[in-house]
Amino acid sequence: MAEYQTHDYDVLVIGAGGAGLRAAIEASANGARVGVVTKSLLGKAHTVMAEGGIAAALANVDERDNWKVHFADTMRGGQYLNNWRMAELHAKEAPQRVRELEGWGALFDRTKDGRILQRNFGGHRYPRLAHVGDRTGLEMIRTLQDHGIHTGMEVHMECTVLTLLNADGRIAGAFGYERERGRFQLFRAKAVVLATGGIGRAYKITSNSWEYTGDGHALAYAAGASLIDMEFVQFHPTGMVWPPGVRGILVTEGVRGEGGVLKNKEGQRFLFDDIPENYRAQTADNEEEGWRYTQGDKNARRPPELLTRDHVARCIVREVREGRGSPHGGVFLDIAWIKDRVPGGAAHIKKKLPSMYHQFKQLADIDITEEPMEVGPTTHYVMGGVRVDADTQMSDVPGLFAAGECAGGLHGANRLGGNSLSDLLVFGKRAGEHAALFAKGNGISSLNPDQIEATARCALEPFERTGENPYQVQHDLQELMQDLVGIVRREEEMERALGQLEELKQRARKVAVTGNREYNGGWHTALDLQNLLIISEIITRAAIERKESRGAQFRDDYPSKDEEMGRFTIAVRCTDSGEMRVTREPLRAMPAELQQVIAEMK
Numbered sequence: 001m002a003e004y005q006t007h008d009y010d011v012l013v014i015g016a017g018g019a020g021l022r023a024a025i026e027a028s029a030n031g032a033r034v035g036v037v038t039k040s041l042l043g044k045a046h047t048v049m050a051e052g053g054i055a056a057a058l059a060n061v062d063e064r065d066n067w068k069v070h071f072a073d074t075m076r077g078g079q080y081l082n083n084w085r086m087a088e089l090h091a092k093e094a095p096q097r098v099r100e101l102e103g104w105g106a107l108f109d110r111t112k113d114g115r116i117l118q119r120n121f122g123g124h125r126y127p128r129l130a131h132v133g134d135r136t137g138l139e140m141i142r143t144l145q146d147h148g149i150h151t152g153m154e155v156h157m158e159c160t161v162l163t164l165l166n167a168d169g170r171i172a173g174a175f176g177y178e179r180e181r182g183r184f185q186l187f188r189a190k191a192v193v194l195a196t197g198g199i200g201r202a203y204k205i206t207s208n209s210w211e212y213t214g215d216g217h218a219l220a221y222a223a224g225a226s227l228i229d230m231e232f233v234q235f236h237p238t239g240m241v242w243p244p245g246v247r248g249i250l251v252t253e254g255v256r257g258e259g260g261v262l263k264n265k266e267g268q269r270f271l272f273d274d275i276p277e278n279y280r281a282q283t284a285d286n287e288e289e290g291w292r293y294t295q296g297d298k299n300a301r302r303p304p305e306l307l308t309r310d311h312v313a314r315c316i317v318r319e320v321r322e323g324r325g326s327p328h329g330g331v332f333l334d335i336a337w338i339k340d341r342v343p344g345g346a347a348h349i350k351k352k353l354p355s356m357y358h359q360f361k362q363l364a365d366i367d368i369t370e371e372p373m374e375v376g377p378t379t380h381y382v383m384g385g386v387r388v389d390a391d392t393q394m395s396d397v398p399g400l401f402a403a404g405e406c407a408g409g410l411h412g413a414n415r416l417g418g419n420s421l422s423d424l425l426v427f428g429k430r431a432g433e434h435a436a437l438f439a440k441g442n443g444i445s446s447l448n449p450d451q452i453e454a455t456a457r458c459a460l461e462p463f464e465r466t467g468e469n470p471y472q473v474q475h476d477l478q479e480l481m482q483d484l485v486g487i488v489r490r491e492e493e494m495e496r497a498l499g500q501l502e503e504l505k506q507r508a509r510k511v512a513v514t515g516n517r518e519y520n521g522g523w524h525t526a527l528d529l530q531n532l533l534i535i536s537e538i539i540t541r542a543a544i545e546r547k548e549s550r551g552a553q554f555r556d557d558y559p560s561k562d563e564e565m566g567r568f569t570i571a572v573r574c575t576d577s578g579e580m581r582v583t584r585e586p587l588r589a590m591p592a593e594l595q596q597v598i599a600e601m602k
């Protein structure tokens, strides 16, 4: 085997977003020697983009909130496909994790009496999101990074992991390359935590950064882990739609939480006409009540703009399809109207939503304190991910852990806003702790040189070919997923997508790059493409298998929920012979005491 620069760790964390950093801190606190690998620079992981806040039942703004309400909201939002144990741990532990973050120096917005301020968000019964204006992710990353660096971890920045290494029936490390110099790097580790984020770059219109190419999902799949719930891709209802160059960039739900309303071109608040039965009792039936809710009136019910994302996104699509959309194919989101109600309205909007104000001013030349925004759905988040044990976060592969967006289970068919940042903290901590424990009980495995050599050879092949540009294949893949496996799905279109994915795989095998290995964007794209193709096929096959509409999956050919399908999760894994196997797996029965909680919160 060739000589590679080699690093030995007890715990290797792949990803330096909220989940990865929190896992690294905990593994280190448990005595493990920890390495962190990140595709981007430290501080630049996708978590930094998070805007609206962290969901935790602190009950600072509404004393009626507690873990039970948060648990019930999360399960209802996920249409009861969630791993109930994860939802329980998440609801119970999120407040502790937020206070801990505060203890480490995070400066949250404050209530008048000095406690952490919480805001309204879709699907949360009470104001629950701890936030820092609309820049919560930045504060979270800054705090975790500062704290983590002092607790001890070695960081490998701008290094992309290409494969996980297995030996003796468990994980043995990872192999990747430095993006800057193109040199290969070998990591030997007793335990590995995947914290690589999402898959948004499989779609044309997305709020996700360039990093989101589903690497962790694909690495885990190739290593023998199962992925679950992959049909559930969240299309956030409010992304920018104009100008074309910024299409997909997120407009935080915080705008609606602060009183922003959605209207069609006729000026009608169309969401009032379509309130799902299971939310009717909790939803305002007139505009005045909705407004009072956003201003903290405890006797008011939420406006329909704060229903779950899957529902709001579908209503927007309907308005556009039926000819009631805005000029550029979206609808209007208006926060400027609150100036009639709030003293010093324009300054208030700028204070509550500083990033949104600047985003629209700079990118679209729109002053959101004066005019409505044009918004439409954008690919935002993947509920599906690596199947993990709820308490330990270990996958089906011994020694391989996953946390954050690349792990599945917590959110079921639809994630509530704010439940990702809390997910990162709660399950990042658990993954780090259990990875460290696993490392204590297991030595470093011997590596399989053939696996490493084959990965290195394969990675360099694009330099040796004359063929197609990888960007073109990536572009065609994104168009295909957007058109055929997007918000509204049909069997016949998804079958067509599978055929076209096969063709794209053939083309991807022939892509060529020029130049050398140093900072070669074409080469990076050629390598990312492999993961995007696997993930796209997994999403498509899982979506075909779920013959119903539920949460984020809307099937035009099966427009209703199917009670029988509600008992299964769809799992996808790679067989020993390399086939993609899709299976329906029964959900575990929920204990009576948690069923009771849900019944009480209806």
Ligand SMILES: Cc1cc2nc3c(=O)[nH]c(=O)nc-3n(C[C@H](O)[C@H](O)[C@H](O)COP(=O)(O)OP(=O)(O)OC[C@H]3O[C@@H](n4cnc5c(N)ncnc54)[C@H](O)[C@@H]3O)c2cc1C
Pocket (backbone or CB within 6 Å): 014, 015, 016, 017, 018, 019, 020, 037, 038, 039, 040, 044, 045, 046, 047, 048, 049, 050, 051, 052, 053, 054, 055, 136, 137, 159, 160, 161, 162, 176, 195, 196, 197, 198, 207, 208, 209, 211, 215, 216, 250, 380, 381, 403, 404, 405, 406, 417, 418, 419, 420, 421, 422, 424
């Ligand atoms: C614009 C926007 C706003 C959002 N706002 C909110 C919000 O207000 N509240 C909320 O709860 N959620 C929000 N979300 C969702 C939330 O931000 C993400 O789900 C969350 O940050 C994911 O964190 P993570 O730690 O799992 O992954 P990330 O933060 O994405 O980190 C992934 C890490 O993995 C690394 N990586 C990936 N592949 C590889 C590889 N092959 N090799 C090495 N490293 C790799 C990356 O470089 C990165 O360091 C928002 C999302 C977006 C896009």
